[in-house]
Amino acid sequence: MTKKDNPTDRRDFLQQSILGSAGAGLVIASTSHVAAAASTDSSEPELINEVDVLVVGGGTAGTIAAIQAGRAGANTLLLERNAQLGGTMTTGGVAFPGLFDAWGQQVIAGIGWELVKECVELDGGEFPNFAKVPQRHWHNQVHINQFLYALLAEEKCEQAGVEIAYYEFPQSVEKTDTGWQVECAGFGTRRRILCKQIIDCTGGAEVVGLMGLDRLREDERQPGSFLFKMDTAHNPAENQLHRLYVHGADSTNSRTVTKANLTGRKAILAKVRNAKQRLMHLQPETGFRESYRIVGEIMITVNDYTSGRVFDDAVAYAFYPVDLHTKSGVKPKPLKPGTVPTIPLRALVPKGSQNVIVAGRCVCSDRLANSGLRVQASCMAMGQAAGAAAALAAKTGSTPLQVPLASIHGVLRENAAIIPETSAV
Amino acid sequence: MKKANLGSLRRRFTSLLTALTFTVLAVTGVIAFVRPFSIHIIGLHALIGFLFIALVGVHVVNNIRPLKGYLHSRSVWVSLVITLLLAILFFRQPGPVKSILGLSANIGPAMDRFELSDSEMTFHYTPAGSYKMKLTVKTGAAYRIDNPPAAAVWLENQGGYHIKSLLVPEAAMISRLPYWNFKRKGWEKAKREAEKKAGVDIISEATPNGSFDPADYILPASKDNPMPYQLLIEIDQPDDGQPSLVYSVEVDNSDPRAFQLLDLVGYPKRENDSGDKETWALYYVDDQFSSALELINSALLTIERQDPPDAQKKSGTPKSSAFQKL
């Protein structure tokens, strides 16, 4: 590791801060632990990091991917363009992960469940009873406190040795002999990252886009939603936020996100004026349902999904009805009893690529399959699988698809993941 | 003289009234048969009917002497026998009579038919001429014709609210089918409250699910707003020491299918509810079940649909009262 400093320095620094400021709150650790590059040339980065695994996007999937990679021994850096971890679950306010269960049994566990469980327990919340048949498909989702989740996610990252870089995003990605060179920017920050593996968890496979690899996108996409609460105070994990559809919402770049936010907020302001009620809660950003998906080594089709096809290289289960939101509303199509779809590792790997893997809603799938696969528990399971595959690939100097499936399964099991029985292993 | 005049006036008046009320009765009777159920027509038919009975009474008193003459003729007995035979025939409703009744836009849809044999239970429900539902339940190994299980069949909307019972169990069996009973009671209560609030939907689902009219679900007026509904069966063998089981299937008219199999959903269990408010939920089947799983071999729902004429679709008339309003 040629990173310019050592993460333990930062821990010491934080610890000292805590001790030194007992009772007076935390002193914020500066980022001085990453040495500045000497050059003042504006085209040169100020910071250079060399890591095993770079996770871009600290959302639903990315947080779990980073923790898993860190726990598997990879030196991991997590880049997040926003101010906190959790993505759609926290910044978007959809603090409602599902589904961890199917037909009376838990089918997704692992690091995602560990985090969700801790969050509910610390919050004094309640778990759904998985033995009970949900009246509506979403009844067994877990209500969590979005604020607490973001804090616990940070803590778990830190415990796994993951370094977090907020407000940063990649601007270019170049292939190197051993992996990738990624140029990143944040305000007042220019960073170069040399990494062996990249896990793209940006939701819309933005890094894959930067790499020039193929992506898919529908002409008409599902609307986003802006979450807010009027009239009564928001009680996290207890009640649901109001949702306002933002048609055309697109998470692709800062311009489209800005546009979605402006549109959503304007509509909410109009609602407040109209209803003459107080605005009690407003998420900082639109929640985006759909943008790009990768063209992977295999595509999960709606038939694979609804028939519960067990792929040879399955790394996780997924469970949710086919749930496409359109202009005329949502029409969930439940899965047939006993059916539990699976996610193959190949659907996370961009076609013809090396040293890159994705996780989250950008999984290679047709539109209808994606409408079920994109939910949070499945995104978390994909994140964990991608984290394990990338860490093992970095360790062995190979690419995720070359890592023996049994090793990936082994790492996942060590972290309590539930893995479909495949004939291949 | 004066008296006689008055008497004949009364007679003529009664005869005319009897004839006219009979005309109204006959016309409304025919309308009630060929047109969908209408509270106005049936109300008119019933009330005029009472008046007619009273008038017939007066008419008989007025004409008691000539009528007495009939008593001695043979024809009175023949007429009586014919009437009696027809009454029995129409009451028993054998096949041909049923098919005549089936032609009625009013009675036809209400003719839910249930047939039982040792290999299957068949249940017909025809909410409209263009929409015929048939549920065929093939009996399983644990089914005994001499001691058949208790069963209920009903429809629910997407919000999980009971909207219509198609097969109601015998009163003695109701306690064996707690899930159906819970759903039906909840629905009756919700309906009562909704009626109290006159027009306000108290079922706090998105409006489509707030309707109490099964027609809204089975024959939605607009294709753009399909309202899928569930058909459920709860079945229980009283003496097998196992709870009842619930099977269901979702029907979505925007994705019409002629044949759909019902799936086993779970078994009902009473929730730890507070006070006297009883709540039941379904749980996934576990290892306490053995023979109960063998009561039903398969349950197949067949729906025969004919597209209603375009004009009907647009004006929303299919929603009209081909249904008995519940």
Ligand SMILES: Cc1cc2nc3c(=O)[nH]c(=O)nc-3n(C[C@H](O)[C@H](O)[C@H](O)COP(=O)(O)OP(=O)(O)OC[C@H]3O[C@@H](n4cnc5c(N)ncnc54)[C@H](O)[C@@H]3O)c2cc1C
């Ligand atoms: C309104 C709404 C309701 C939903 N309801 C449910 C529900 O009830 N239950 C359920 O389970 N699922 C639900 N979903 C789906 C689910 O929340 C998402 O599909 C899922 O969270 C996506 O996870 P992800 O990790 O792919 O993306 P995200 O969680 O969105 O994470 C992406 C992260 O990447 C960051 N990022 C993006 N681009 C860059 C970049 N260039 N550089 C750095 N960082 C970047 C983002 O800031 C974000 O933090 C809902 C979604 C929406 C929008």
